[in-house]
Amino acid sequence: MKILCINARKGMGDQIIFLPYIHAISQKFKTPVSLLAKDNSRAKDLLDEDRHVNEVISLKKEMDGIGGIFKLTSELKKRAFDKIFIFNSSLRYNLIARLAGIKSIYQYPFSFGKKDNMVISAKIFSEDITNKVVSTEPNLIINDKENNIDKNFKHVVFGISASGKTKIWNINNYIKLGQEISKKIKCKFYIAAGPNDIELINKFKNSDIGKNSISFEKLSIKEILPIIKNCDCYIGNDTGFAHISVALKIKSLVIFMDTPIKVYGRYAPAIMSTVEPEGEHESTVHDTLGADAVSFDEVLNKSIEILN
The missing domain is CATH 3.40.50.2000 (Glycogen Phosphorylase B;)
Structure with a gap:
């Protein structure tokens, strides 16, 4: 099964805050997921060693707007995803998912507005999918490295x-x-x-x-x-x-x-x-x-x- 999650928010902080929900979806379906994210979220660097994410697809600037619909659709279509989880209520991403031939589309309802607490919205969304309580506390997974830090300080x-x-x-x-x-x-x-x-x-x-x-x-x-x-x-x-x-x-x-x-x-x-x-x-x-x-x-x- 091939799964795509979309978190189109900017910045490292927003990417980190959504980690519990990405992990919950991966654990629910017992498979690593692909993540569509903006470059300035630094998702590729942050998640390089995360076993729950097998690929970060770069949401490039040319994929925005009307023209970008076809570029992003082409990028997703060649990967043949079975399911997509969209962490916003954008009609644009819903249309792209359909054009890319993704059969199972899960997305925020329109009742989730931009002024809502994004942590609560993501928690509700992921709990509805997984049928279990999802902690809001993120876990950034990196491999242990040699530690030469001076313990005197x-x-x-x-x-x-x-x-x-x-x-x-x-x-x-x-x-x-x-x-x-x-x-x-x-x-x-x-x-x-x-x-x-x-x-x-x-x-x-x-x-x-x-x-x-x-x-x-x-x-x-x-x-x-x-x-x-x-x-x-x-x-x-x-x-x-x-x-x-x-x-x-x-x-x-x-x-x-x-x-x-x-x-x-x-x-x-x-x-x-x-x-x-x-x-x-x-x-x-x-x-x-x-x-x-x-x-x-x-x-x-x-x-x-x-x-x-």
Whole structure:
């Protein structure tokens, strides 16, 4: 049996959050699935060692729009899928599935709107298919690698970047946080950011705690994953690296400033702790714009608690 799942959302975080539901479908039908995903979700790198996914099909830009219907149909038709699971209610993907000759089509109902909590929608959808309770906690599967991490230190991933400026806690706060943590606990810091964040990276590396830091900007996702897996915790913005850390089962403190905490901050409560801007309680959403209202002391105290 050949099965295709479609998760067309952007970004690593959204891809990670949908892992429990992809895994549940694979387990239900006792076969690895193919996944159609956008390149910026980094699904190929994230799922390279995942036994539940045997192929990631790239949802390229030329497959969008009316013209893209025929290109995507051709791509799917040659693979002769038996079943398709579409994690949205798009008529376009339904039409493509039919044109590709896929007999069994499972898709979100139209009652699932864009404003719904995507975690709850995916959970309901997958539970209806599998007839069993599906945990919302993701599990990112990677093979064990040789671990040369120095046990004399605590190893902390600092997620200093994000997909938008309103989601970023000021870099000076992270420098100060590293300084304060280092007064109490011997630490090495791993700067989770990419080449586009070089200004933030250099500011951290040029600070007085920079000598105890390593940056990810020149590493691939596949190189980064085993490093994060062997760290003690993640502290940082709500970004893809936060959700990778959660899925690798390391304790994570995620700072929410301008994204919906009820969607991105409550799917793995045993692993993820959160901080919101002062005055917010389970209420941070897009356009909260709360970066300047995050309590430094709260972040510091929760960081020490996690590290201890």
